[in-house]
Amino acid sequence: MSETELPSLTIADVQRSVTAELDRIGPVIDELGALFAEAGHELALVGGPVRDAMLGRQHNDLDFTTSARPDDTERILKKWGDGTWDMGRDFGTIGCRKGPWQVEVTTYRSETYDPASRNPDVSFGDSLAGDLVRRDFTVNAMAVRLPGREVVDLYGGVVDLATRVIRTPGTPESSFSDDPLRMMRAARFAAQLGFDVAPEVVAAMTEMADRIAIISAERVRDELVKLVTAPYPRKGLTLLVDTGLAERVLPELPALQLERDEHHRHKDVYEHTLTVLEQTMDLEKRLPGGGPDFVARFAALMHDVGKPRTRRFVDDGTVTFHHHDVVGAKLTRKRMQALKFSNADIDAVAHLVELHLRFHGYGSGEWTDSAVRRYVRDAGDQLDRLHLLTRADCTTRNRRKAERLWRTYDALEERIDRLAADEELAALRPALDGNQIMAILDLPPGRQVGEAYRFLMELRLDEGPLSEEDAEARLREWWASR
Ligand code: ATP
Numbered sequence: 001m002s003e004t005e006l007p008s009l010t011i012a013d014v015q016r017s018v019t020a021e022l023d024r025i026g027p028v029i030d031e032l033g034a035l036f037a038e039a040g041h042e043l044a045l046v047g048g049p050v051r052d053a054m055l056g057r058q059h060n061d062l063d064f065t066t067s068a069r070p071d072d073t074e075r076i077l078k079k080w081g082d083g084t085w086d087m088g089r090d091f092g093t094i095g096c097r098k099g100p101w102q103v104e105v106t107t108y109r110s111e112t113y114d115p116a117s118r119n120p121d122v123s124f125g126d127s128l129a130g131d132l133v134r135r136d137f138t139v140n141a142m143a144v145r146l147p148g149r150e151v152v153d154l155y156g157g158v159v160d161l162a163t164r165v166i167r168t169p170g171t172p173e174s175s176f177s178d179d180p181l182r183m184m185r186a187a188r189f190a191a192q193l194g195f196d197v198a199p200e201v202v203a204a205m206t207e208m209a210d211r212i213a214i215i216s217a218e219r220v221r222d223e224l225v226k227l228v229t230a231p232y233p234r235k236g237l238t239l240l241v242d243t244g245l246a247e248r249v250l251p252e253l254p255a256l257q258l259e260r261d262e263h264h265r266h267k268d269v270y271e272h273t274l275t276v277l278e279q280t281m282d283l284e285k286r287l288p289g290g291g292p293d294f295v296a297r298f299a300a301l302m303h304d305v306g307k308p309r310t311r312r313f314v315d316d317g318t319v320t321f322h323h324h325d326v327v328g329a330k331l332t333r334k335r336m337q338a339l340k341f342s343n344a345d346i347d348a349v350a351h352l353v354e355l356h357l358r359f360h361g362y363g364s365g366e367w368t369d370s371a372v373r374r375y376v377r378d379a380g381d382q383l384d385r386l387h388l389l390t391r392a393d394c395t396t397r398n399r400r401k402a403e404r405l406w407r408t409y410d411a412l413e414e415r416i417d418r419l420a421a422d423e424e425l426a427a428l429r430p431a432l433d434g435n436q437i438m439a440i441l442d443l444p445p446g447r448q449v450g451e452a453y454r455f456l457m458e459l460r461l462d463e464g465p466l467s468e469e470d471a472e473a474r475l476r477e478w479w480a481s482r
């Protein structure tokens, strides 16, 4: 997937898309709008669903904002939906499901920030405008008032959406100083939407990158995961690196920008890494769960992070990175721990980083069965992703070299399948062994025991596994019919 510039939309395109999507979700939004109005409250569709409606994307998860307080919201939603739940009453959000629709209704907020922790200190607000001004980006700060379907766009969100730009409603400095996580969110939305981030926003991110330190690791991690699993991760990652944010949240990535001296030529590891990530994305459909797959993508991003530390210049003008797989796995583990990833994710990604060179260790000769078995055993439950990573790690411009690697890897995957099938067959046994057969039929060792065994083996192959009781019954039946 290459960095293709998305064409801008016209305002007419945006209007057409939003009208079509509002018609599709009309039954839900009109009904809810009428219910809130009857009770004397304002209601508006807001944020992600409005933005995505304008981009022509459909949503069954709908976010609303309202003048009603949470208890009133809950009362109205209980009458309307199949069930409500509390998303965080203190933050004003009540969730509700009705058929295929999932809605979240949040009371207008006007946040003030605790300057020490920067955790939003929520207080409820009184107007839609007051709620919109505290939102992160203009394209996220639009609303559709209900039941009339009036589009509210106070900060030029429609124009920014049409020209595909991420911009803050107020100055980026005051926005990021209120909540530095928004700097990560800018990169995340760039990656999700394929939008550019406005130059003044990039400048503020660069200036204020240090402030990300006061945000909890968990919140940074959640944005990073959304960025990496988005359609345009290169866009978000490049922004993190260029603004210096990556230096604070994922320093192993900018560290891949090794200075390249003229005598010791080697690939640009940073650029290679971004390409491996994109090639991994192209291969994701091969995974049992399809894509996007965070573990596979993050392993691609981290696979060479051991290189800067292990680089050695050799006299003959070459460069080596001995054990960068092992060192990289350790660095990956440490970084993911700092970002509070689950142990399962840490183990999976670190394991892939550690194994990413294994395939090459076997040289070009035919692998022995034992080597294939060990490869499979060592990869364990990461085998499918290791196939992806190994293939994606080939970024040579030499077509013949690339094709040779692919063919060799195809052959390895075939070997793995064949061996697995053979060994499953070899491991097949009937439900009863010779001793049991002799006991059941009261036979001495001899030819008849062998015949009975073969009968049970045929049964196993024809019908799959049988319980011992069933096998005994069938054996007696067969014996009696002889
Ligand atoms: P998705 O749910 O697919 O990740 P989204 O656009 O719904 O995308 P959320 O993170 O769910 O994004 O946020 C919902 C809305 O709340 C955003 O559109 C934005 O208007 C607002 N918002 C969320 N987090 C912040 C924040 N830290 N600062 C300001 N506004 C925010």
Ligand code: MG
Pocket (backbone or CB within 6 Å): 048
């Ligand atoms: Mg959301």
